[in-house]
Amino acid sequence: AAVDALVEEWKGQGRRARRLSVSHAFHSALMEPMLAEFGVITAELEYQRPQLAVVSNVTGAVIEQFDAEYWVRHVRQAVRFADSVAYMADAGVSRFLELGPDGVLSGMGQQCVDALFVPALRRDRDEPQSLLTAIGRLWESGIDLDWTALYAGRDGQTVDLPTYPFQHDHYWLRLATTGDVTSAGITAADHPLLAAVVALPKSGEVVLTGRISTGTVPWLRDHTVLGSVLFPGTGFVELAIRAGDEVGHGHLEELTLQAPLVIADDDAVVLRVVVGAESGGRRSVTIYSQSGDGWIGHATGLLTQVRATALADTQWPPAGARAIAVDDLYPNAAEQGFAYGPAFRGLRAAWRRGTDVFAEVSLPEDAEAGGYGLHPALLDAALHAIGLGELFPDDGKARLPFAWNGVTLHAAGATHLRVHLSPAGGDAIALTATDPSGVPVVVIDELAFRAVSAGQLETRPAEHLYRLDWTAGPASDAEWDGTLVHVDGLDVDGLTGSPDAAVLTAPDSGSPAADVTAVLAAAQHWLADHRFASSRLVVVTGTDPGQAAIAGLVRSAENESPGRFLIVAADAPVPDGLLRAALAAGEPEVAVRDGALLVPRLVRAVPAADSVPVFGADSVVLVTGGTGGL
CATH class of the missing domain: 3.10.129.110 (Polyketide synthase dehydratase)
Structure with missing residues (x-):
């Protein structure tokens, strides 16, 4: 409880704090009861002088000789990591290689001194690729490496590089992105991503249209995310504000991205920006791209008239930074x-x-x-x-x-x-x-x-249909070790402190409308209480239609406030162990069936074999329109 209180205190000050999953409170007074016995054991060992210079996290300097007393101090005293790194930097060390399962120390070291920190391995990444990447970064920084050791037994050989730099002149003709659209009775947009503007009669709507590709907009190639050329989110903001300027509503009140726009090398993408009629001083804006014969919605939002914004006249570089x-x-x-x-x-x-x-x-x-x-x-x-x-x-x-x-x-x-x-x-x-x-x-x-994951950015043929399927959750060794409490009924206000997650079991009174209304009130209280600003409400529902209505409500709340809710649709009471596994999965919604944790995924909808009609010699077929009438 004391550790949890300390974590909350640090978080309240805007600092990063995380409870460590360790077996003992090392480097603290709680280790003192074992120091005497530990000293007896370490005294039985034989110590040699280090063959390489070792900078100690106990002293923050080079240590000449290890002994039993040193290791006793190591268990109890503070870790002087910053002092050790600073000592090496003062001694002229400018490059650090971290040997461990992740890059945690490299991240900490970058906050201590201005130097190159390279982790040999990274969590959840391919080990050979991580190691070779680290070796490449060290070589790039000027380290003289023993390449024969790296390529031993691999039949590697050196090749001569050109003695002159490659030429980078570009001679391809640049395609024109717009023509004379005024001859078609529409207005030119005068924008690099948009060609024309069309005002629709009576409705008050305005449509802006354009056609882009990596050939006509070359800088798009430079925005590659997880292996895909991705139209940047800042591009959607630019399109929305340009559309707002067209109708005198240049302030973007909100814009939510719904689907990524992946651009293939040989594709030209047709864009449509649709601005709705004014209502209450606002206009809706929706951005589409054409896919086959259909349209994909990528972003939707609201536009208002430009408002004044006061910016403080600050010193630059900022004082105290x-x-x-x-x-x-x-x-x-x-x-x-x-x-x-x-x-x-x-x-x-x-x-x-x-x-x-x-x-x-x-x-x-x-x-x-x-x-x-x-x-x-x-x-x-x-x-x-x-x-x-x-x-x-x-x-x-x-x-x-x-x-x-x-x-x-x-x-x-x-x-x-x-x-x-x-x-x-x-x-x-x-x-x-x-x-x-x-x-x-x-x-x-x-x-x-x-x-996001790479799978979310994969391009797929537009003609395929998809359906929702519940699949086994991805295997992971990650554990969720936050504080988990249960809400008494629907009384969210009755919770004490700021738990990392709270479990609310959806009511089932027999009146779906009343149950949905009650959960709505609880969700509103949850979002309004500043104590739970960094917490997650786990809503456990059943599987009948009335409970599905509650899940739909919470799903909408999660879309509006990402990371604040988790839906667990279960066919039986869910033990805390499974709830923690659901929180560790990082999904907005999971299901529990027969004690197994499932996650929702879109899968390709394949028609059943018996759904395809088979016509034989004796089949009867009704033909309409083939002869001009019935």
């Missing part, structure tokens, strides 16, 4: 699946002050910012500074922006930005940016991120 090295940002991002090309590698410098991150970003000199409100690559680069702070958990997951709130563009055509990023609760940040002279460019009140 500490400079951060940015050299390793893009190599580290590539390891997580973000293979940014030159157009998106815009981060130039960064600073930290507490949990806030400040950065300078710019477009490459050959990038064309004209025609854009704010070039998507520049705004995307502004978000890269998130990786230099502690705004998100260090869990190795790739995250993409998916919900934008309160976006105001104050100036168009920027090529350089000064950016301020700050936490906005959960997996969300707030952003303000000015140009180098301090003039406001863009303000984002809140931007929420969501973890």
Whole structure:
């Protein structure tokens, strides 16, 4: 309980805190009862002088000789990791190789000194690939490696490289993205991603249309995520604001991304941005792409008239901020699946002050910012500074922006930005940016991120149909070790403290409408109580239609407030062990059937063999329209 209270205290101060899954409270007073016996055991060992220089985490300096007393002190005393790293840096060490199962120490070391930290292995990644990547980064930094040892028994051989740099001139003709659309009775959009604007009669709706590809918009190739060329979320923001400007509603009140837009090398994608009629001072905006004969909705939101935003005139670099090295940002991002090309590698410098991150970003000199409100690559680069702070958990997951709130563009055509990023609760940040002279460019009140996997970005033929299937959850050794409590009935307000998760069993009174209303009230109280801002409400439902209505309600709440709810649809009471496994799975919804944990997945719908009609010689067929009438 004392440890949990300390964790909550640190979190309340905006700091990262996590309870460690260890067997004993090492390096604390709780180890003192075993020190005498431990000293007797260690005294029986024979110690030799180290053959290599060893910097001790006990002293923070080089140790010449180990003995029994040293190891007793090692168990009890504080770990002087920062002192040890600083000692080596002062001695001229500029590159560190971490030998261990993950890169935790490398991340800590980067916060201590300005040096290169390379982990040999990374959690949940291919070991040979991780090791070879580490070797490559060390060689790139100037380390002289023994390549014969690496390639021993592999028949490797050296090859001569050209003695001159490769030429990078581009001679392909650039395709025109727009023609003379006015001859067709429509208005030119004058935007690099959009060609035309059409106002629909009577309805008040406006449609903007365009056609893009990696040939006509070359910078798209530089945004590769988990192996797929992905239209950036900042591009959808640019499209929505351009559409809002067309109708005098240039403030993007909200924009939620619904599906990724993956662009294949040989594909040209048709875009439609549909702005709805004004209602209550707002206009809806929806962004589509064409897929075969159908349309895929990628983003939907609301537009309002531009509002005034006050920005503080802050000193730059910001007072009290500490400079951060940015050299390793893009190599580290590539390891997580973000293979940014030159157009998106815009981060130039960064600073930290507490949990806030400040950065300078710019477009490459050959990038064309004209025609854009704010070039998507520049705004995307502004978000890269998130990786230099502690705004998100260090869990190795790739995250993409998916919900934008309160976006105001104050100036168009920027090529350089000064950016301020700050936490906005959960997996969300707030952003303000000015140009180098301090003039406001863009303000984002809140931007929420969501973890994605490579499977979510795979392109599939549009003609295939899919259905929902419940499959066994992925095998994982991860354990959820947070605090789990049970709600007494529906009394969420009666909970004490700030548990990591609370379990609410859905009521089953026989009146589905009354049950849904009761759960709605509990969910509203849960979201309104600041104690549970970082907690998750686990709603356990049954499997009958009335319980499905409750699950539908909670599903909507989870879509609006990602990470705050978990649905567990069960055919029997669920023990705490399975609930913890469900929380560890990281899914918004799971099912428990016969004691097994299942997760929802879309699978290709294949018609049953007996559903395909077979016509024989004696079959009767009704033909309509074949002869002109019946």
